[in-house]
Amino acid sequence: MSNFFRTVSTARRALLRTYGSRRRYATEATNLSDGSLKPSIYGQPLFQSHPHLLQPQDLTPGIPAEDYELRRRQLMNGLPDNSLVVCVAAPIKYMSGKIFYKYRQASDFWYLTGFEEPDSAIILEKTSSSRGYRMTIFCSGKDSAKEKWEGAKTSLQDAATIFRADDARPIDNFSSHLKSAMAAHTQVYVDVPHSHTRRGPRASSKSILKYLSPPSDARSEYDFIVDSLSSAKRKPLAPQVAKLRAIKSGAEQGVMRAAADISGRVHAKTMRFTRPGIPEAALAAHFEYLCALSGAQRMAYVPVVASGPNALIIHYTSNNHLVRQDEMVLIDAGCEYNGYASDITRTYPASGTFTPPQRELYAAVLAAQKELVALCTESADLSLHALHRLSCDYLRRELKQLGFELTGGDLESMLYPHFLSHPIGIDLHESSNFDRSQSLKAGMVVTIEPGIYVPPTANFPKHYHNIGIRIEDEVLVGKTHPTVLSVAAPKEIVDVEGACQGSLGLEAF
Structure with a gap:
């Protein structure tokens, strides 16, 4: 077996272990006569009244x-x-x-x-x-x-x-x-x-x-x-x-991983649920429903469900068009779970298979994104500003290989107009008092979300027109190695197509 297929097989087994084949409910109880207080005498869930939600400590x-x-x-x-x-x-x-x-x-x-x-x-x-x-x-x-x-x-x-x-x-x-x-x-x-x-x-x-x-x-x-x-x-x-708040404790990291796991699994299931002709609103509703079913208290923000050219709108939240054949769908969505936000973006083919131009542009964004994730360590001594500058360099390199002839501010003003990253925790954007020029420290959690959005103008290759791709992960900064908290959401091309087609063993619910 080649290294590539061995890697793919390992990734698929990991995804199956993550998602499983059985529905799981965050509030499932095995002992329905546990004697807990009902109705509660407290103004919020506590162990005494909600032992299915909290541990004694x-x-x-x-x-x-x-x-x-x-x-x-x-x-x-x-x-x-x-x-x-x-x-x-x-x-x-x-x-x-x-x-x-x-x-x-x-x-x-x-x-x-x-x-x-x-x-x-x-x-x-x-x-x-x-x-x-x-x-x-x-x-x-x-x-x-x-x-x-x-x-x-x-x-x-x-x-x-x-x-x-x-x-x-x-x-x-x-x-x-x-x-x-x-x-x-x-x-x-x-x-x-x-x-x-x-x-x-x-x-x-x-x-x-x-x-x-x-x-x-x-x-x-x-x-x-x-x-x-x-x-x-x-x-x-x-x-x-x-x-x-900038440095997450071990307990906070655990809750954030659980929030990301919920959202990541739901991203995968929504890929499976998608088909040409379905309303964007139905995908948003499916995502929110599965998050709630998994125990999330609310969405962390209004979901972006952008099909086809709608993905060129960075914060597209109207979600009121139909998904067409051969379009891609960009979903930027995450739940809030037990007080902590999650924030994940995935882009995938509505038909289940990338077209050649879609595959090429997706691979370019993915290559840059993975390089940037690897740099989220304290030992790298990089700030968010430094990482953003690198993201521009990496995307410019990848686009040049695809035949883009970039001049002046084409990249930053048209193709990649947003910042790479933001800190995340209790709030979706914990940026108000965060210094972007400060070096990352172990225990911080940040997003890494490069994207490319190609408008239908003559200065860019025509076969990439109206394609918008963003790939966003939550990353826990480590001393020497980062941890991707949103690992449950497929992002490798073979896994994205597998999730869409059902070959990973996933179902839509």
Whole structure:
């Protein structure tokens, strides 16, 4: 057997082991009389109420309580003496009127606490104790009338015990406690919710408490507190938390691998589900359904399902055309699982077999992508900016071999107009406080996503016109070797065609 076919055979066996032949449900239970609390008395899944989702040591699925403690300790150890940290929960968001969206906690607040209820906040005070800080959590507490409609909330006593706070108080006490705490500290680290403008996110210093405040009488008190936050002692919290979030713990890596495995398997099954004539929307629905069936709480972003020339639109999310014969389909989609995002892009032939031009251009992008993945190590001492410059060099080399005569800014302005990479974790793009000129460190997770999008213009070879290809993996940076977290999604040509045709043993469901 040649080395090529031996490699292909090994890859196919690995894919079969990854996908298996049996449906797997993330929430399957073998003991349906386990005595767990139902209905729950807590405001979120905990081991006591949801042992099918959490292990005894977990505070949130896959993340031990000790990890959250370590995060807070590292944060406070890095701040000056006499520092105060204020972090608030995300507001409930509404689609219209009183019709709310599924709640998602603010990322930094969740990272520091694991607490998933709205109308909550924490205050961390740096101390000289062995722990290094004092934590006060504010939340709604029990309200039987409200819980009749909305479900359980965690009691103040349980909030303090389970989430390891020194004190737990009603959210109505937040403003008065904050006022006194601020007066006693010289540095106040706090972030306010973003209000988006045409120039991007902009924080309003008077918005931090507005969504936590009651609708009427205490406005003057809240305004006083908010005004005082704009003093010279106010410091941004997000950059401090971002330093910690950039390096994923072993537990985080495990959850991110699980999220990528779900999305990767679903990419493979969606390849099998695809056929000429099917609506792009049906492929998007199939992808989202299988992610939910596998335990994902939501999609990490609006899926891109771009067939044929639609793939030339980088963020095509209309997903409202029909897939035609001999077109390729570019799917950029990933789920959010247990608090962590996944982000994978695959491009494949709708008919199950690449045409010669499709195969040639795909092989060019794949060759560059694999070279770039191999460089995602701490020992390579490369930044995201450096990797992007290399991606331009590699793609230019590959395209030249295919007969492209590139001049000026043809590559960056027309064929490859986006950046190569972004960090990923709790947020899909953890880029706001990430320095692209910083060398990658072991434990970071980044995407590697080169692409080529050929418009129908005379300066590019005609047989490649209207072909758009992007191949994106999530990569865990190692000291000397990278780990591709999204390995479950086929990307070698033989495996992509095998997934489409069903020869890998995969089914669409």
